[in-house]
Amino acid sequence: MIKADHLKKVYRTDEVETTALNNVNLEIEAGEFVSVMGPSGCGKSTLLNILGLLDNPSGGTYNFLGHDVAGYSERQRAQFRKGNIGFVFQSFNLIDELTVYENVELPLLYLGMASAERVRRVEETLERVNIMHRKDHFPQQLSGGQQQRVAVARAVVASPKLILADEPTGNLDSTNGEEVMQLLTEMNEAGAAIVMVTHSPADAEYSHRIIHLFDGHIVTENFLERKYAHA
Numbered sequence: 001m002i003k004a005d006h007l008k009k010v011y012r013t014d015e016v017e018t019t020a021l022n023n024v025n026l027e028i029e030a031g032e033f034v035s036v037m038g039p040s041g042c043g044k045s046t047l048l049n050i051l052g053l054l055d056n057p058s059g060g061t062y063n064f065l066g067h068d069v070a071g072y073s074e075r076q077r078a079q080f081r082k083g084n085i086g087f088v089f090q091s092f093n094l095i096d097e098l099t100v101y102e103n104v105e106l107p108l109l110y111l112g113m114a115s116a117e118r119v120r121r122v123e124e125t126l127e128r129v130n131i132m133h134r135k136d137h138f139p140q141q142l143s144g145g146q147q148q149r150v151a152v153a154r155a156v157v158a159s160p161k162l163i164l165a166d167e168p169t170g171n172l173d174s175t176n177g178e179e180v181m182q183l184l185t186e187m188n189e190a191g192a193a194i195v196m197v198t199h200s201p202a203d204a205e206y207s208h209r210i211i212h213l214f215d216g217h218i219v220t221e222n223f224l225e226r227k228y229a230h231a
Helices: 044-051 074-081 100-110 115-128 144-156 174-189
Strands: 002-012 017-028 033-037 059-064 085-089 162-166 193-197 209-214 217-223
Touching: 002 044, 017 044, 017 217, 033 044, 033 174, 044 059, 044 162, 044 193, 085 144, 100 115, 100 144, 115 144, 144 162, 144 174, 162 174, 174 193
Parallel strands: 033 193, 033 209, 085 162, 162 193
Antiparallel strands: 002 017, 002 059, 209 217
């Protein structure tokens, strides 16, 4: 599903050149759940941005779903993200002026999906994440845990093949964090591949594999027998 070879990302200003990723080789299978760990500034978010087609690498190749996407233009990347990739962010990134329902519906509007199918998908997804009773509320009327459930719903409503999660429990207490991790596990078991950046060893244990980054390199990989499979 994902094959990255010798990925490199260099940020340049007039005076400084910073290498965020250096010769990263990575393969992720369909349906796999991978955690990416490492200290701040080691390249985790840069890797997620490239995998999510939010940015291009400075060097190397990136093959996603059989397409060599490393050199895609911004417009091509945006088109390819639609329906294929869902994002869950630490800060939720919900639109305050839209209701819960409207936030979750947004990716389907971008896909040009018919109204009846949009209604079916949004309601089904809100039920899955147990937030249907809040569908007419606005994000600021929800707790952090509820907002993150809405963010997960928005990420999965279009049935993407890949979900990218950047510190998805970072702003949550342990109970809400565990709920969100169980949700992501369920989505993974329903078929979506997940790549999650996390500082939390407990969250990482939900995954099949942990990749450790340091100074832009993959330094170790650990395969796990997942402890928290959904019953």
